[in-house]
Amino acid sequence: NLSGVAVSLKQTERLMGRKREDIEVVFVATGCEEASLGGATALVDEMRNHWSTSKTVVLALDGLSGGELRYFEEGEIVPLPLAGWLRDLLHQVAASEPRFAGVRGFNVPVGGSDVCAFLSRGYDGVCIGRVDPELGAPREYHLPTDTPDRLDPAQILESVDFAETLVH
Numbered sequence: 679n680l681s682g683v684a685v686s687l688k689q690t691e692r693l694m695g696r697k698r699e700d701i702e703v704v705f706v707a708t709g710c711e712e713a714s715l716g717g718a719t720a721l722v723d724e725m726r727n728h729w730s731t732s733k734t735v736v737l738a739l740d741g742l743s744g745g746e747l748r749y750f751e752e753g754e755i756v757p758l759p760l761a762g763w764l765r766d767l768l769h770q771v772a773a774s775e776p777r778f779a780g781v782r783g784f785n786v787p788v789g790g791s792d793v794c795a796f797l798s799r800g801y802d803g804v805c806i807g808r809v810d811p812e813l814g815a816p817r818e819y820h821l822p823t824d825t826p827d828r829l830d831p832a833q834i835l836e837s838v839d840f841a842e843t844l845v846h
Contacts, residue, residue: 683707685739685838692842703845708792718792722799729801735764736803737845738793742837743829744816745808748784750791752805758790758797764804771844778840784809806841808833 686705693703708717749768752758760768760783772781784807791805810817818824 685742685834685841688838689739689841689845692838693845696846715790715792715795718795722795722801726799731800731802734801736793736796736801737841738791738803738805739807739837739841740791740805741807741809741816741819743808743833744818745810745813745833747778747781747833747837747840748807748809749781750793750805750807751783751785752790752794752797754786754788754790756798758794760804761802764802767844768804771840774843777836778843781840787814806837806844808837 686707690703690705697703706721708721749760751760765783768781768783772778791807793803793805796803808816813819818828
């Protein structure tokens, strides 16, 4: 969504100056998520011969305001479990700073994020987003009130910091 795209621009700036030389970081904004993950599916199909499943990790950012920071447990029809090493790393990052202490998994009840297209084809990955526990989705999700003035800059920055810590 828009907050994920905006954050990706900030993540690019923050990561590019600190990444190791042997690591390639690619930022992509896909479309058609609501239409059976159309953009992510097209991307993984196009890059399958270029991005090794053993050397590529996908980090999706989606809905970074309007709730509590979570990593998504996905697979509406077929379970798409997180790789054990990635789950362990998420727990380490959550324990690394008091402000991340509440970050935990969220079982996505319906649909899925763009990372599902990659998980279903053997890649490791995770989506980070925000969820209002009473709604089971970010506040304002797909409502006419989902406007930029409803975004919480502090939540977005905390999401950026968590994602950056995870990448490093």
